[in-house]
Amino acid sequence: MIQKSVIENASELKQFILLIDVVGMHLEYANPGLISFAGIQLEAGSDIFDQIIHPDDLNPFLAQLRCLKDSEEKRTAQLNLRIKSSEGSYKEFSIKNRRYRHNLNNKSNLVICLAEPVNSQHDIENEDPSLKEAHDLPANPYFDFLQQMNEAYCSIEIIFDNSGKPVDFLFLESNQSFEQQTNFKDVEGMTMKELSPNLEDHWFQIYGKVAITGKPAKFQHFTETNGEKWFDVSALKTGSTSSRRLMVFFREITHIKHAEEEILRTREMLRNEIEQGERELRESNQLLQSVFDTTDLGIAVLQRLVNKQGKVTDFRFLRINKILRRMYGEVDPVGKRYREVTRYGEELKIFEALTAVAETGKSIDTDIFYNKADFNNWFRLKAKREKDLIIVTVEDITQKKIEAKQLEDSLNFRKQLVSASAETILIANLNTFSVRYINRDIFPEGGITRERVEGMPLQEILPYIHPRDREKIIYLHKQLLKSREDEIAEIELRLKLNGVVWEWFNVRGKVFHRKNDHWVDEYVLLVKNINKQKDTQHELLKAKKLSIEGEIARTFAHELRNPLASIMVATDVLEKQFNLGGYYPGPQKYLDILNRSTHTLNKLISHLLNSSNYSPAVLDKVNLSEIVEEAISRASDRIYLAGIQLNKNYNDTYPVLADKEKLIIALLNIIVNASEATKPDEGIIDIEIKEVNTEFILSIKDNGHGMDKAQQEKLFDAFYTSKEEGVGIGLNSVKNILEEHDAKIDVISEPGVGTCFNISFTRAEKS
Structure with a gap:
């Protein structure tokens, strides 16, 4: 059996990474693989090339670095050199050197060197038996799978600055899905900062943490660097404890995120609509209850009852307010039928009117005289259909009817007085700012008739007033607005009756109706022709x-x-x-x-x-x-x-x-x-x-x-x-x-x- 540590150490020999300052010829960074292999302690600015590079290979290596320093071309130089291991033996590596197109540690004159061991047959025969066995391992059975999978894959090695902060990473390998989802091609041997200098810093922080702690990370992140995209990412460490290499699997989930955001927006909108509906319903119920409790009208909500043929047979009281409840005395109509609790509804043809509203949908507004049970009252009945419900309001208008009759009698009496008056009587309404009433024609021969003047806006009267007397009529208007109801204001002015003839008139004004202390609704003007008296006085x-x-x-x-x-x-x-x-x-x-x-x-x-x-x-x-x-x-x-x-x-x-x-x-x-x-x-x-x-x-x-x-x-x-x-x-x-x-x-x-x-x-x- 080959020990795991041996396999890890063998895998870490695949590639060494060096960052060299070609101005001072100092080694700025070396990955853990090189440090472990050469057994060196690396500090920023170290000059240890002569300690780890074979003396015969050192000068060609340094010469190549100097050429890269003086060249601005984006080219890669390659040579073989021998690097000394911690055991004192040399191993041959193939070195690829190129300018590092990123500013690290505030240094821009850096060369990145990628070293891979040259595995000749001679090396294999002479190296440690355990390593030889490692070389004889079969090919990675998952490599073909990684290349064919739909999920993007890349192997990377994290690069740290001299303070230990992860600042870049080198691509070791990638699959086809990686190229499709990132639009980056031929990334092996390139660093992320070289491919995308503006990549967000959080990517390096996450990958650096995985490389240091060895704890895998699974996360979703948004990037604007290569288009506004979301990625679902998994990263896990490979190699030994000192390794800084990761395997990264990811897939673009921008469309999923958009769908989730749309779902969230829809859910929020629906939630708001539901809350708004509930709030409106509560407010409607509160408003309805407030109207029910505060209005002077009797209000009832009725449900129509129909037979099998759909004909209205009765109504059921669903809700009434306290005004209507008092009209029904000791009987509580709620839940009962209209015909059951209403004594004169059919005789007064109220039931017939409600049935017409229920069947046609046409609202009614009618006055009903009720002279039953020692009552002689007038009521105004209004009814409106709302789906299967009938909203009914009942208002006692007896007093209004009495006042209207008294007003009618009073107006008739006033009209008789007005018609007998020798003066022209004009009522100005200040709500409409027009002439509400005039009792007679002023000068019919000149077209100044009652029909023409009544309803005329007050400002249209000004042209009939002599230009030098218009300030007088404005003064009279202001005086009336401030006067008490028993005060009379008076002026004399000239009116044009026909052509160029101006005649003198006496105008007396008095408040006719005052809304409050600050507003006059109407005032009356008594206009009398005094032209003959004026002429006599003048003569x-x-x-x-x-x-x-x-x-x-x-x-x-x-x-x-x-x-x-x-x-x-x-x-x-x-x-x-x-x-x-x-x-x-x-x-x-x-x-x-x-x-x-x-x-x-x-x-x-x-x-x-x-x-x-x-x-x-x-x-x-x-x-x-x-x-x-x-x-x-x-x-x-x-x-x-x-x-x-x-x-x-x-x-x-x-x-x-x-x-x-x-x-x-x-x-x-x-x-x-x-x-x-x-x-x-x-x-x-x-x-x-x-x-x-x-x-x-x-x-x-x-x-x-x-x-x-x-x-x-x-x-x-x-x-x-x-x-x-x-x-x-x-x-x-x-x-x-x-x-x-x-x-x-x-x-x-x-x-x-x-x-x-x-x-x-x-x-x-x-x-």
Whole structure:
């Protein structure tokens, strides 16, 4: 019998592994087989080649190493050399040397040497009898089996660094399945790090542990190095105790892992769905119980009972709440039949209605008057089919019926009052922000009818309100939101009834229904046409003003006529004298100015004399820029004589409603005042028209002496003037004329800087 240790020692002679630093010619690593054979103690950086290599073979070996050091080619050099055993005898080995394409111990200039014994017949005859017997062993009976098996197989030897950490392994042999599953070919004699430098470290740790402890390992591991794959691996140690060789069997199980993961995901999903279903069922039951216990409705769940022909014969009570239980008094209907416990169900046709729901699936919602057993109550019955069950709710609506009747009577009474009212009554609903009710047509000739206004969104009413009065209606709305139910808010505004006609209305508002302290549901508006009263008030006020102004105007005109006549006569005489002496173009120009000015003044005096006979402004659609041009033309002589620079900024059509002659006089007054406020030959007047929303803004600006606050406040008062010789009726007349045109005038002035008049006209198309 051949001892096991002898066979193991013989097998370990198959291959020695050396890693040599070819820069310092040091031995960095030797596998246990070489250490055991040569009987050496190896330390990192050892230089022991002369101790274990035959002297005749040492120099050729070192020379080959130097060639590999200087060559970058990936080639393998081979030679035979003799290595000294621990017994002192030499054994011949075939050495294959090549550059080690991996960084070990932070050294990259390494050569890996693989030594296999040369088994000549002479060696076999002279070696130990026990070893000779080992050579005569038959071939491994499992080798062919390993090559044919479907499971991948490889034999490897673990390589450690100088700290004892497994860092690589050498492939000794492999089968066909190994190549198929790893895509690595011809791996014998190659290391793992050379084939796959980025292989995960855990592989080396597992294999190193098996090589050190001798305990087999079976595990599953995932690798991303050669594609994302899972492997089922078995590793067991071979050889002697000091051996670092392993047999590794593995198979790819990626598809199995994916299937397991899918099974786990499916199982988790099903578990979640089951838990969700159970949770929803619990919540549904809790919700149902909560509804049953808290609602004011009587609720019953009925099961339909049918005969052999499938016809509904009765219903069984499965569940009722406490409200319905009280309706049945001392009888507990649960578990009993409907006909058995319900006295008037068929007489009131409730059973018939429930049967129709059970057979057709159509839900019902009906009111039932119950006047039995000293009761005169109204009930609302609702029923819905759910598979074989009927869900029934019963609500006592007696009080609602009474309130609805009272409300109907109240509304009828209110409608009679509303129809008899002389005012237009409008109810605004703030939940829908629309007109909920209006009692009559406002202006049927203009299309403002009850049918059109009722249901109209509140924002669509704004275009009917005069642009300058829209802030009033918004203010009224805000006041009503804050008012108490007994408070009344009131405004006056203008509404457009037809074309360009604006009429005055009085609007009073009051809260109609308040939801709470913070929200008004509805308010009512009482709208009354007061245009005639407004006209009367306006005419009385204007007549009062004009009676005073007329008296002053007549006095002023009569006093002005005499000196004006003298100026006209003197002008004629001068003109004749200049013509007798020959033509002088300079004086003639100024005489022309005197002529035009005296004629203009004469017209103004005539107008003043007739001003006591007031005539209202007749508004027509005109171009504002043309009126401005005419006013400038009439003031041109004064502008020229004062040496004023006039700047105009308008070049478009600006349609407004105006009495042309009256508006020219008003603008002429402003332009003349601007020219008088400036210094001679230094004055600048800027006239601009611009469009802002639905209005045209006319600006007349000067760089004159300006006014303080006190002067501005009195500017439009009758008989007020800051001029030494003025009478103070010009700007007062301007204000009256602009009021007739519904034009707004604002004054911005600063002493020593100048004054700007801004006049706002509503566009004719928007009027």
